[in-house]
Amino acid sequence: xxxxxxxxGPDRERLRRLLERVRxxxxxxxxxxxxxxxxxxxxxxxxxxxxxxxxxxxxxxxxYGAGKATDEITEIARRLVEVxxxxxxxxxxxxxxxxxxDVAPRARYHEHARxxxxxxxxxxxxxxxxxxxxxxxxxxxxAEEAIVTAELMGSAVRRVFDVGIAGVHRLxxxxxxxxxxxxxxxxxxxxGALPSLVAGLTSCPVIGVPTSxxxxxxxxxxxxxxxxxxxxxxxxxxxxxxxxxxxxxxxAVINAQSRK
Numbered sequence: 001x002x003x004x005x006x007x008x009g010p011d012r013e014r015l016r017r018l019l020e021r022v023r024x025x026x027x028x029x030x031x032x033x034x035x036x037x038x039x040x041x042x043x044x045x046x047x048x049x050x051x052x053x054x055x056x057x058x059x060x061x062x063x064y065g066a067g068k069a070t071d072e073i074t075e076i077a078r079r080l081v082e083v084x085x086x087x088x089x090x091x092x093x094x095x096x097x098x099x100x101x102d103v104a105p106r107a108r109y110h111e112h113a114r115x116x117x118x119x120x121x122x123x124x125x126x127x128x129x130x131x132x133x134x135x136x137x138x139x140x141x142x143a144e145e146a147i148v149t150a151e152l153m154g155s156a157v158r159r160v161f162d163v164g165i166a167g168v169h170r171l172x173x174x175x176x177x178x179x180x181x182x183x184x185x186x187x188x189x190x191x192g193a194l195p196s197l198v199a200g201l202t203s204c205p206v207i208g209v210p211t212s213x214x215x216x217x218x219x220x221x222x223x224x225x226x227x228x229x230x231x232x233x234x235x236x237x238x239x240x241x242x243x244x245x246x247x248x249x250x251x252a253v254i255n256a257q258s259r260k
Contacts, residue, residue: 017084017121035083042079046072049079058253059153060085060120062245065092070099078103086120088152090145090245113144113244117152126156129182129255132248133171135164135194138213139187145244146185146209146251153252165193178202182258183251187244189213192224199233205254208238209247 022032040052054060063076073089073096080087081104089096090113097109097116107118130150134143140161147157158181163171171194177184178201186195187209195208208231210224217223221241228238239246 044075044079047076049076051079051083051085054085058256059249060087062149063087063089065089065096065116070096074099074103081118084121086152087116087118088149089116090114090149092116110144110148112141113148114141115145115148117148119152124154126151127154127255128156128158128180129258130155130185130251131158131160131177131181131183132185132251133160133177133187133194133198134162135186135188135190136213137162139189139211142209142211142242142244143185143187146187146248147244149245149248150185150252150255153249153256155252155255163194164188164190165197168197171197178204183207183254185209185247185251187211187247189221189224190215190218192227195228195236195238196231196233199231199236203235206233206236207247207250208236209244210238210241212242 018032018035021027022029040050042049042051050061060080063073065073073092077087077089077100087104087107089100092114094109097107100107100116104118107116109116132143132147134140143161147159150157158177160174160177181202181204183204184198184202184206186198186206188194189211190213192208192210195206199206208228210221210228212221214223225238225241228236239250
């Protein structure tokens with residue numbers, strides 16, 4: 001399979017940072033040679049870390065923490081931090097954050113999102129335009145995962161929580177979100193109706209996120225997922241159950257490319 005070439009800009013920036021670290025004495029020439037030789041991947045035996053993803057996609061590889069050993073997560077994170085990339089570890093507890101402080105002392109733990117983040121070296125101001133809405137308070141964890149992701153990718157995010165259709169007047173108290181947002185992420189469990197309602201009130205893209213909250217017939221989010229997939233409201237796109245990360249990532253990409 002032919003190797004995908006990265007754009008020259010990000011590659012030159014990565015090389016510039018590496019040479020700057022050599023100049024400052026942070027690493028020696030032998031270490032720099034090893035780092036260049038490892039590119040575009042770091043082969044760790046248990047994992048192959050994609051170091052060129054930021055060049056291709058605009059954001060580094062994200063570590064999905066569920067099911068991984070803490071030492072594995074730490075070693076993957078070490079390789080990403082060494083080349084100056086932003087760090088996002090999802091679905092982990094505070095004990096993983098404590099271990100990651102050895103390789104990323106400034107890493108932050110987000111309790112509700114169960115995620116660890118370390119910003120990259122970008123100096124750009126966050127771009128407003130993303131709004132995350134939840135139907136109920138039990139949807140917050142998934143919503144916070146979306147928020148953490150979008151913010152790390154350079155978006156400023158507004159929160160509008162607990163405005164489900166059981167009291168739809170609560171949503172209508174925020175008419176400005178339909179005018180000022182470039183993309184809306186709507187998180188809902190139970191019957192999953194809120195994204196369809198929101199999509200019918202705005203001209204911007206809406207990303208529906210079904211959650212696994214609800215009673216027995218909800219089938220751990222399947223009812224909400226099917227309701228969103230069968231929505232008659234145009235402009236509604238749906239991610240998988242509890243996939244706050246995927247929604248936040250997509251929202252940030254849309255926001256970055258929007259000219260509104």
